[in-house]
Amino acid sequence: MPKLKDLAKLASSYTVLIVEDNKTLLTKLQQFLQKFFHTVLSARDGREGLHLYRQHKPQIVITDIKMPEMDGITFIKKLRFNDPEVKILILSAFDDKEYLYTAIELGVFRFLKKPLVLEEFTQTLIKLLELMQHEARIQLLKSYEGSDNMVVVCENKTPVLASDRFLDFFALNDIEEFNEKYGDLEDLFLKQEGFLYSDSISWKEKLLANMQQSHQAMIKDSKGKIRHLMLKAYPLQMPQLSREDSAVVLSMVDITGLELLPHQEKEISAQKQQEATVKVLNYLKENGSEVHLHNFYRGLTITDKGKIAFVSKDRIALKTRANQQKAIKKQNWVVIHSPLLPKDVICEEVEKLDEEKHITTMKRYHLIDSSPSKRRTIRVEPKEDMRMQLCFNEHCFEAEQIEDISINSVRCTLFALPAGLEKGSKVMITLQQEGGLTLEFEAAIFKIWMQEMHYEVVANYNLDAEKEQPLVHYISRRQMELIREFKHL
Amino acid sequence: MGKEQILYDDGTHKCIMFSLDDEEVEDFFLSVNQFLIIQNNSAVLIDPGSEAVYEELREAVSKHISLDRIKYIFFSHQDPDVAASITHWSIATQAEFIISKLWIRFLSHYGFMEMSRLLPLEDGGAKIGFGQEYLRFVPAHFLHSPGNFSLYDSRSQILFSGDIGAAIVPNDTLNNEAKSFHNRLEYLEPFHKRYMAGNRACRKWSSEVRKLPLKAIAPQHGAPFDTAEDISAFLEWFEGLQCGMDLED
Ligand SMILES: [Fe+2]
Ligand SMILES: [Fe+2]
Numbered sequence: 001m002p003k004l005k006d007l008a009k010l011a012s013s014y015t016v017l018i019v020e021d022n023k024t025l026l027t028k029l030q031q032f033l034q035k036f037f038h039t040v041l042s043a044r045d046g047r048e049g050l051h052l053y054r055q056h057k058p059q060i061v062i063t064d065i066k067m068p069e070m071d072g073i074t075f076i077k078k079l080r081f082n083d084p085e086v087k088i089l090i091l092s093a094f095d096d097k098e099y100l101y102t103a104i105e106l107g108v109f110r111f112l113k114k115p116l117v118l119e120e121f122t123q124t125l126i127k128l129l130e131l132m133q134h135e136a137r138i139q140l141l142k143s144y145e146g147s148d149n150m151v152v153v154c155e156n157k158t159p160v161l162a163s164d165r166f167l168d169f170f171a172l173n174d175i176e177e178f179n180e181k182y183g184d185l186e187d188l189f190l191k192q193e194g195f196l197y198s199d200s201i202s203w204k205e206k207l208l209a210n211m212q213q214s215h216q217a218m219i220k221d222s223k224g225k226i227r228h229l230m231l232k233a234y235p236l237q238m239p240q241l242s243r244e245d246s247a248v249v250l251s252m253v254d255i256t257g258l259e260l261l262p263h264q265e266k267e268i269s270a271q272k273q274q275e276a277t278v279k280v281l282n283y284l285k286e287n288g289s290e291v292h293l294h295n296f297y298r299g300l301t302i303t304d305k306g307k308i309a310f311v312s313k314d315r316i317a318l319k320t321r322a323n324q325q326k327a328i329k330k331q332n333w334v335v336i337h338s339p340l341l342p343k344d345v346i347c348e349e350v351e352k353l354d355e356e357k358h359i360t361t362m363k364r365y366h367l368i369d370s371s372p373s374k375r376r377t378i379r380v381e382p383k384e385d386m387r388m389q390l391c392f393n394e395h396c397f398e399a400e401q402i403e404d405i406s407i408n409s410v411r412c413t414l415f416a417l418p419a420g421l422e423k424g425s426k427v428m429i430t431l432q433q434e435g436g437l438t439l440e441f442e443a444a445i446f447k448i449w450m451q452e453m454h455y456e457v458v459a460n461y462n463l464d465a466e467k468e469q470p471l472v473h474y475i476s477r478r479q480m481e482l483i484r485e486f487k488h489l
Numbered sequence: 490m491g492k493e494q495i496l497y498d499d500g501t502h503k504c505i506m507f508s509l510d511d512e513e514v515e516d517f518f519l520s521v522n523q524f525l526i527i528q529n530n531s532a533v534l535i536d537p538g539s540e541a542v543y544e545e546l547r548e549a550v551s552k553h554i555s556l557d558r559i560k561y562i563f564f565s566h567q568d569p570d571v572a573a574s575i576t577h578w579s580i581a582t583q584a585e586f587i588i589s590k591l592w593i594r595f596l597s598h599y600g601f602m603e604m605s606r607l608l609p610l611e612d613g614g615a616k617i618g619f620g621q622e623y624l625r626f627v628p629a630h631f632l633h634s635p636g637n638f639s640l641y642d643s644r645s646q647i648l649f650s651g652d653i654g655a656a657i658v659p660n661d662t663l664n665n666e667a668k669s670f671h672n673r674l675e676y677l678e679p680f681h682k683r684y685m686a687g688n689r690a691c692r693k694w695s696s697e698v699r700k701l702p703l704k705a706i707a708p709q710h711g712a713p714f715d716t717a718e719d720i721s722a723f724l725e726w727f728e729g730l731q732c733g734m735d736l737e738d
Binding site: 292294300301302303337373374375376377378406407465468469472473475476479480483 | 579
């Protein structure tokens with residue numbers, strides 16, 4: 001009988017109380033229900049029933065009417081007085097109208113006539129449990145509904161309930177209409193690089209695997225207009241759903257008004273961008289979404305996840321790991337990256353660093369165009385024992401310091417420059433490390449800055465394999481050294 | 490067999506197998522393959538291996554394509570013969586690195602810190618499209634690593650299977666004499682019985698793989714299975730294999 005299977009699935013997390021003075025029937029009911037419900041309680045009359053009810057708070061009560069001590073109707077009245085929610089089924093040989101009216105008045109779910117027909121009983125229980133499940137979903141939906149978001153409850157990746165705002169967005173009446181039109185959400189989001197849906201991975205998988213993150217998505221509304229959404233998935237704690245159902249709540253906010261969509265080609269003013277940034281940061285904070293924090297330690301990338309604890313127009317507090325705090329403390333800056341932000345945000349000054357709560361408050365934050373999160377080339381600060389010589393037209397100068405080095409460029413400071421050195425000049429560079437790397441190669445000057453006391457110079461080069469190999473080895477060893485150094489900081 | 494073998498080439502799409510081993514440790518010889526997929530003017534490097542082969546592989550790869558054209562470097566799992574050179578490759582290229590999300594936190598032990606260049610794979614895998622064709626990361630968890638993927642190239646129909654199908658051989662006899670499935674079984678069996686977690690994992694992977702049109706299965710150790718008979722003989726054997734926890738009391 002497939003119905004019993006449904007019953008088992010629906011009932012497994014509930015407690016039911018049976019109140020019945022006929023001992024044979026009571027035992028029979030108990031044996032039957034025990035196969036499906038989490039807990040089955042039984043009482044011989046209303047008084048005992050009330051006692052058990054207070055102790056265990058069952059969600060469902062099945063009661064007879066005619067019983068010694070306390071009759072069914074009195075029992076139900078007393079139950080209802082304290083608990084308008086509990087579901088009640090009446091099981092009785094009496095079915096005169098007066099009882100029926102009282103039952104309706106007391107909000108009884110069904111009036112079942114004795115002798116009990118198992119088929120009908122099962123059917124009624126299934127109906128009741130389905131109703132309860134639906135009520136729980138509505139409850140849940142309400143709890144996620146905020147001032148401006150749309151909410152959908154999905155079970156097994158299929159939408160089962162949506163908020164009015166969500167249905168209005170698509171100009172639909174109910175979730176069935178939605179499912180008919182959009183299938184199971186699969187084709188809902190438009191394909192866009194950097195958005196929830198790119199072809200590399202099913203967006204559902206991505207969403208389910210990254211519950212902690214907010215995502216952005218593009219979607220067409222009822223008029224076919226493209227809207228920009230921020231969305232987040234929440235795992236569902238719904239004991240009424242059996243474990244094999246994976247249920248999530250999707251919460252979405254329409255942020256098209258912020259004009260952040262990449263396909264909108266018109267220039268966005270800096271002020272508008274800054275405003276949008278504050279809004280997005282606030283959204284991230286409110287949703288407890290993770291952001292990525294970027295930093296460097298002598299060229300070594302230090303990235304961690306973090307959360308925004310506070311944000312105002314000129315301050316931002318970040319909660320992150322001790323590691324990242326260490327880097328922030330050293331550098332006095334940090335870069336925030338989130339797929340929701342139009343650009344990365346740099347925070348330029350530490351105001352307060354709470355090491356116990358792992359919260360760092362930063363001042364002066366703003367959007368930046370070129371961000372370390374986009375760095376593709378590894379550059380490290382070499383060890384002090386590395387010397388560098390720069391030769392131009394037979395004149396050689398010793399670098400005061402090598403700021404950083406990669407396989408195709410070096411940045412250094414010099415106290416004096418060879419005469420005539422300018423952007424594009426061809427130079428010879430010699431790198432020498434005591435008892436280690438020695439390299440000589442041609443390079444081109446890329447940039448020269450004049451500082452107060454010295455010059456800062458960047459030179460680019462293209463090494464052949466033979467010269468690149470030792471440099472790659474050097475940089476990789478140096479990275480390892482820096483990892484150790486950073487750990488012991 | 491040489492150190493390089495073209496597995497597929499149609500003019501715009503090419504799959505190359507390199508077989509570079511660390512010759513200094515011949516006593517513990519392990520024949521290791523690295524793979525390169527070139528599509529038009531960009532490339533994916535698969536299981537580049539340890540530091541010991543980095544230089545040789547770099548040279549071999551750059552004969553086919555400039556290093557800055559490597560878009561992705563994929564690691565089937567975290568083992569040193571697969572991923573230990575990650576730092577070198579992160580310095581020498583601008584590629585992004587694809588590996589199961591399970592191993593992200595361990596990569597700094599290889600000296601790798603460029604987390605923003607990582608594309609962690611979710612357990613369900615992922616797909617990278619190019620035109621009508623795609624690369625698919627097929628879950629192969631617990632075979633042997635708990636976060637493990639095979640890579641399927643829809644254009645060449647080659648499945649790069651990592652340690653699955655790996656033949657552990659003392660020298661390169663395999664490539665000359667023991668190429669067919671039945672001849673190499675003796676090199677497959679001990680490794681798979683001990684390193685693979687259990688038959689359930691074998692069956693799960695096989696049933697996914699059976700859905701794919703296959704021209705070859707190319708493991709990280711030993712020669713590719715490249716005939717229909719060998720592929721089906723291998724899959725049949727692997728599906729029925731009792732291994733790992735199946736053999737524990
Ligand atoms: Fe392995
Ligand atoms: Fe291996």
